Amino acid sequence: MRGKMPVTATAVAVAAGVVAAGWPVVVAPAADKGPSTRTVLAGTLGDRRWETPKPGSYTVPKPAPDGLPAVLSRIETQDKVVFLTIDDGYEYDPEFVRLVRAEKVPILTFLTTTYVKGQGQYFWALRNAGSQMENHTVGHPNMAQLAPEAQKKQICDASATIETAYGRRPTMFRPPFGSYNETTRKMAGECGIKSILLWSAEFYNGTSGPGVGFNGFARGDGGKGFKPGDIVLMHYRKGLAEQFRTILGWIREQGYRPAAVENYLPRSLGGNAPDPAPAKP
Numbered sequence: 001m002r003g004k005m006p007v008t009a010t011a012v013a014v015a016a017g018v019v020a021a022g023w024p025v026v027v028a029p030a031a032d033k034g035p036s037t038r039t040v041l042a043g044t045l046g047d048r049r050w051e052t053p054k055p056g057s058y059t060v061p062k063p064a065p066d067g068l069p070a071v072l073s074r075i076e077t078q079d080k081v082v083f084l085t086i087d088d089g090y091e092y093d094p095e096f097v098r099l100v101r102a103e104k105v106p107i108l109t110f111l112t113t114t115y116v117k118g119q120g121q122y123f124w125a126l127r128n129a130g131s132q133m134e135n136h137t138v139g140h141p142n143m144a145q146l147a148p149e150a151q152k153k154q155i156c157d158a159s160a161t162i163e164t165a166y167g168r169r170p171t172m173f174r175p176p177f178g179s180y181n182e183t184t185r186k187m188a189g190e191c192g193i194k195s196i197l198l199w200s201a202e203f204y205n206g207t208s209g210p211g212v213g214f215n216g217f218a219r220g221d222g223g224k225g226f227k228p229g230d231i232v233l234m235h236y237r238k239g240l241a242e243q244f245r246t247i248l249g250w251i252r253e254q255g256y257r258p259a260a261v262e263n264y265l266p267r268s269l270g271g272n273a274p275d276p277a278p279a280k281p
């Protein structure tokens with residue numbers, strides 16, 4: 001990362017009057033009694049900031065004309081940045097957390113809440129390493145095959161669980177298998193989701209991809225290597241730390257750097273960037 005380094009979690013933890021070993025144990029959502037200590041603390045710890053892109057260096061994604069969550073699979077930019085997104089949450093590799101912290105790499109996590117049950121502290125540590133926790137459903141179904149109410153339950157319940165555990169309600173949704181329909185967008189919107197984040201390339205870390213083999217890399221457009229603004233899909237799988245080192249190596253070899261996609265999305269789409277001023281009449 002160039003530019004301003006994020007505040008270290010340790011420094012923030014000290015400022016917040018806690019020690020790193022004292023990360024709260026994540027429990028099942030309780031009845032609504034107002035913000036818990038954990039939620040307040042999470043707000044305090046949410047100060048980690050990744051580099052923000054220069055205005056004009058990219059095209060700010062626009063809201064969808066129909067007012068439902070926008071669907072994005074890459075960011076339009078000439079800058080050699082890529083966005084690393086990691087899904088599911090089935091494997092818990094402590095070395096990966098250490099690596100993300102040491103290398104200060106922005107990543108974005110899409111959690112499937114049933115997969116992470118009992119692993120709250122692992123993802124809390126990743127959250128403190130700068131990864132927002134976004135929504136990848138409760139149980140990883142094929143959304144396009146579900147009735148509206150079932151879709152809504154998958155999204156809203158996951159958002160509620162993530163908000164309780166990590167102190168921030170998800171604003172981005174990634175449908176399992178990239179499968180969604182217009183009902184998904186509508187239901188996601190009703191659950192507070194602002195954008196549906198797909199991907200433009202996949203790193204088949206710890207598995208084999210069609211035609212690219214084990215630990216293969218495939219672009220959606222069939223090309224090779226990275227392109228500016230790629231959103232890269234990965235998964236929490238066995239051996240993630242080593243696989244992460246591999247992709248960081250590729251990114252650097254090709255002259256790219258990882259960036260935080262949430263800083264490229266305007267607030268209306270669930271990110272941190274200002275919305276462009278409306279066009280003058």
Ligand SMILES: [Zn+2]
Pocket residue numbers: 087088136140176177
């Ligand atoms: Zn998934």
